[in-house]
Amino acid sequence: MSTQDHSLSKSKSCGSCEHGHDDTPLPQGALVIASGILTGIGLILHWTHAGPGWLTIAAFAAATLAGGALVFPAALGALRKLRLDINVLMTVAVIGAWIIGEYAEAASVVFLFALSELLESWAAGRARRAVDALLKLSPPTALVRLPDGSEKETPVEEVAVGTEILIRSGSRIPLDGEVVSGSSSVNQAPITGESLPVEKQAGDSVFAGTVNGEGSLVVRVSKPAAASTLARIIQLVGEAEENKPPTQRFVDRFAAIYTPAVFVLAILVALVPPLMFAQPWLFWIYRSLVLLVIACPCALVIATPVSIVSGLTALARRGVLVKGGVHLESVGKLRALAVDKTGTITQGTPRVVGVISQSALSEDEILARAAAINSHSEHPIAIAITEAARAKGLAIPPIENYVSITGRGATATIAGHPHFIGNHKLTHETGLCGPGIEGVLSSVEEKGQSLAVIGHQPHEGCDGEILGIIAIADILRPEVVEALRQIHSAGVEEVVMLSGDNQRTASTIAKQAGIDEAFGDLL
Missing domain, CATH: 3.40.50.1000 (HAD superfamily/HAD-like)
Known part of the structure; x- marks a missing residue:
């Protein structure tokens, strides 16, 4: 892909200024687990009074630092931008809890908030992995045809529109374009989801990320790498990652108002009684710190990512993958x-759904001969026919003189007789597609099925004969x-x-x- 596309993927992996977890050299999950274990140890020591008091405090301190590595950097970043957000409130509450001696509350607050960040990051990571998988669909270079007829491997971002590139057999197409010469079948499933390859010849469009079949193609580039169909898909997936669910947007809006309000209230609690009513300073400063601790909206912060991740996980166990919380919340509407x-x-793979004999051969004999020729091909239809014959335990005869005909089928000799197998177009070219055969082929195609026609190839002393027709479809x-x-x-x-x-x-x-x-x- 282009530099622009790679930078898109990279940016999706870096996290926003609202989260500090990507700045830490340790894995986020390990820090959260450590914070949770240390908090648990501290609580056990505190409740059982086992061991010296300093050990309990040390456990809570380590838990606070482990979880805080994911929170404190984000709070510092927000303060540098003169913004009060939920990270700042959490950080100040933790500091306040330590000042007033509520070490367990400090460690618990940090752990719960870090856990919510981990769950949110896990959900966002699904979309990032989808982007990374899409980026791997398109090769980073293209084989450019030079004016002197030679070829040069060139980074796709340097290939200009109008340039002719060579697509070799079995390779991925690096850029969108139009076929100039050659013919081949192209697997477009990565882009369009089509279950069967599409035949391409001069004048047809091809797309970056699709896979060329057995033939070779010369393609004139129609779009730069950054504007290809695959690049647009990657952009849409990336944008989907940025979309927060309605509940999460409500929490963000709530925090934008709630956090400054809590700070203002805490300041008023600390200043008004001493200044206006001659109350003791330390007592009311202590009360203001208590207010900051109890005002921490841990339940609200953790509820949204927990519910979303629980839903995503439950669906994943059932084979349903959801892009993110915004789409999950939309399902109910x-x-x-x-x-x-x-x-x-x-089912996503073509299968033989019928064999129609047009000769004295039985359906099994037709399928066995078709499998004999197709066993030499990697085309999805050929694979479907071969697998159908093997599933029935048919004896597949040996063949000689196998020749692949790109975009049409193949020929081979079976028991001394030249045979062909191929599509509707190849059948026409043999001159054997009379009105009767044409009617059968049309009836198969009207059902939305693909077909493979097998017959004796016309040669000296033989006018040729259609032996049978095999119907192939991607079934429900x-x-x-x-x-x-x-x-x-x-x-x-x-x-x-x-x-x-x-x-x-x-x-x-x-x-x-x-x-x-x-x-x-x-x-």
Whole structure:
């Protein structure tokens, strides 16, 4: 990705000025655990009167310092900006507790607040990890074609719009662009979620982060790295991390008013009685410090991250990943729901759903011959056919003279006879796609299924023959229909499905699942 994109990821990992935990050289979790253990030890010593008094105080002091390493730096940063925030209130309350001898309260306040920071950081870290995973989708360099015909590996941020780059077989595409020459199948699942590779040829668009298939492509760059489709997705995920849930925003607004109010009240308690009523100074200063300690909103501060993290964790155990608290809190208000197709409604991998014989061969014989040729290919459809044959325990015949035809299929010799297997386009090219075969192929495609046609290849002494047609589809997950029923029962009035697959496939899957509406051909 571009320098801009890498800086985006880096910035997401640094924490804001409101949190001091990233400034400490020790892991945040270790400090919180240490603070909690030391606070527990101090409380046990205090309640049981075991050991000397200095040992109890030392345990509370160590607990305060361990937890304070995550709080005190943030308070100092806020004071430098002449701002009173919750970190400042917590810090002053802890100092006040130590002054009046309430060591246990000081350690407990620091531990609870540090724990809330840890939980909040854990929730935010999920989005950061999502950004990091997206950054790894796109290679940092591109193979640029120079005017003299040579090639040069160049950082993607230095590749100008209009430059031609070479995409080799099996490599990730580094930049958005348009195919100039070559043909290949491209796995666009990382960007569009499509379950099957998409055939690309001259004039078609390709996207950074997608994976090229068996062919090679020459691509003219259409967007700089910082403006690619993948870069925009990364930006959106990063922005989602910054969005706080409504409850957290309320706590922030409350703290902005509450913290200064507590300080003003504490100052009034310390000054008004001695100045206006000749009361003893030490007594009322002590009272003002007590006020600061009891005014610490620990319950309010820790309640929000605890509830959010509990919800996120419970959902994660059930296989549901939520971007953050803002989205979790929105679920209860949902009236419409948009879902992805691949891997959400469907199982995410293509499978053989039918074999249609067009010859004297049985369905198993057709599947075995198709698997024999496809066992030499890594295309998802080829893998699906091979796995289907192996699952049935079929004897797969040996082949010779295997040749891959990029974007169409393959040819090979089985038992001395030239065979082909491929898509609708390859079948047309063999000249064997008569009206009858065309009707069968159309009926398969109308169901939103992909197909593989296997036949005898025309050669000397043989006009060729279609042996059979294999239908492949990404099938529904078994729990989808019941899950959608429960979603409707929970108050969601409309469910729509979004898919990068063609509209025909999307509509077919939506109908099978009982989804209200489907939108295909999306990016």
